[in-house]
Amino acid sequence: CAFSGAKLGGDGAAVAATVAARLPIQTNVAPSAPRFCGFSGARLFSTAAAPAPGKRVASKLSMLMNKPNIFAESTMLANKYNSANLGQGFPSYGAPDMLATYLTQENVTDIRPNGGFAFQYSVPGGSFQLRDVVASHYSEALGYGPPAAPYGAPELKESSTTSAVPPLTRDGVLVTVGGQEAIYTALSAWTDPGDKVAALTPCYDGIFASASLQDVEIVGVETRPDPEGKQGWSWDEAELRAALKDARMFYITNPSAPTGSCYSVDELNQLATILEDYPDVVVVADEVYHHAILNGAEYNHVSSFLRDRTLSVFSAGKSFSCTGWRVGFIAGPPDLVGPCRLVHTAINFCPATPVQHALTALYTDGIQSFVTANSEVLNKKCEKLCHVLGKAGFTVHRPDAGYFVVAEVPASLRERAGTDCDVELAKWLTMEVGVTALPLTPFYTAPPSDPSRVFLRFAFCKDDATIGLAAERLAALAHTPLAPFLGGATKSAPTAAAEPICAFSGAKLA
Numbered sequence: 001c002a003f004s005g006a007k008l009g010g011d012g013a014a015v016a017a018t019v020a021a022r023l024p025i026q027t028n029v030a031p032s033a034p035r036f037c038g039f040s041g042a043r044l045f046s047t048a049a050a051p052a053p054g055k056r057v058a059s060k061l062s063m064l065m066n067k068p069n070i071f072a073e074s075t076m077l078a079n080k081y082n083s084a085n086l087g088q089g090f091p092s093y094g095a096p097d098m099l100a101t102y103l104t105q106e107n108v109t110d111i112r113p114n115g116g117f118a119f120q121y122s123v124p125g126g127s128f129q130l131r132d133v134v135a136s137h138y139s140e141a142l143g144y145g146p147p148a149a150p151y152g153a154p155e156l157k158e159s160s161t162t163s164a165v166p167p168l169t170r171d172g173v174l175v176t177v178g179g180q181e182a183i184y185t186a187l188s189a190w191t192d193p194g195d196k197v198a199a200l201t202p203c204y205d206g207i208f209a210s211a212s213l214q215d216v217e218i219v220g221v222e223t224r225p226d227p228e229g230k231q232g233w234s235w236d237e238a239e240l241r242a243a244l245k246d247a248r249m250f251y252i253t254n255p256s257a258p259t260g261s262c263y264s265v266d267e268l269n270q271l272a273t274i275l276e277d278y279p280d281v282v283v284v285a286d287e288v289y290h291h292a293i294l295n296g297a298e299y300n301h302v303s304s305f306l307r308d309r310t311l312s313v314f315s316a317g318k319s320f321s322c323t324g325w326r327v328g329f330i331a332g333p334p335d336l337v338g339p340c341r342l343v344h345t346a347i348n349f350c351p352a353t354p355v356q357h358a359l360t361a362l363y364t365d366g367i368q369s370f371v372t373a374n375s376e377v378l379n380k381k382c383e384k385l386c387h388v389l390g391k392a393g394f395t396v397h398r399p400d401a402g403y404f405v406v407a408e409v410p411a412s413l414r415e416r417a418g419t420d421c422d423v424e425l426a427k428w429l430t431m432e433v434g435v436t437a438l439p440l441t442p443f444y445t446a447p448p449s450d451p452s453r454v455f456l457r458f459a460f461c462k463d464d465a466t467i468g469l470a471a472e473r474l475a476a477l478a479h480t481p482l483a484p485f486l487g488g489a490t491k492s493a494p495t496a497a498a499e500p501i502c503a504f505s506g507a508k509l510a
Contacts, residue, residue, distance in 0.1 A: 126175025260399020
């Protein structure tokens, strides 16, 4: 199994011969103990073998080398089988034309008196202009006072508001290379090797790699879904307190990734009350999907309940359907953001300056019309996919926001596939049905508490043709007999001595 390490069926030698040229690093693998990805069949690096002299890599890379990237593996398999790929969370329907105008030479060179600066380094924390407009955009939503005047209005730089709470200013904003670097930077600034980070799971899996590189342990706190998919995903207070007891940081995705749940006012008030008992814990609120609210769902930023201890993470790529722009933000109290800026400067100094200038123009002109229109587009795609999944027998956990639908696989479909392991089910769905989804277990730190419930994640941020093709193929599930995936569990019970169990899903494997 790609994620548990349990042995799956198949001829390892034959697989190794097929993929030998693709992974040259496997020359370091001991022949007596080959390991293969249960999803793609690719041979994995083994730390048991001694690397060639001069080629010893850092031990902290062992997790990255031994655990395959589910996104890359699923895409590789989708391409091989010409599957309708609903795996990765990037829009395939293209960004709106208006975004291209913000990257024209005229636009990026006219923001400053000397336009040539648009093609040089910005200041390390991000350009003053962009940080000012981002601070203005988020100030009140994050629980700060009314925004101060933007860059370029010196006579108004000091806020004239009488609010007791100061506004968010540029000193509380850091521009990063995407949301992922923002998370890595926050971990680097506020944790030491050996520290623990409590995290609500399932969550964005990128934090696992970032934590591994810094020898930080992620302690998962499982959120559990309503049995009928109607009430979102909720945590257990006792489990959360146990995880926070020795934690240095608390990580929460809101809207939740990958489930799409938005935490309610009551839940966030409860969270704030709990965290009062753990005053040294820094909160990282990953809110990259907050501009993709569906069906008018209620949304509240974590910082509006925990302002003085929260680093909020945002992504321009997710907000504006331009993930290739690679710009993210950290917003929070200057004393929390300052150390993050030091780390960011040491890593890459600054994001691309022309893109920063383009985003400045976008925020200055106003983004609400775009956000509203984009949410409407996403909502229509989500409704269609939810309808099709429901007709195919899945229990759909309808999201409040984001790019994804999490659906529970019915027992009848698991029986047809011959497996209860979500990793194998995802592979079977790609190979036999022609639709690619992701298993949910890679987004956890430990096996979900109820192995009888199996979930897959489907991305609906795709062009109409891809969603239409997926809909046709999923609709056929109700009528077409499909062969079980050969790597799945057989229906006959294995002997007790040969009963490998998936460490994530708890399912029996072949």
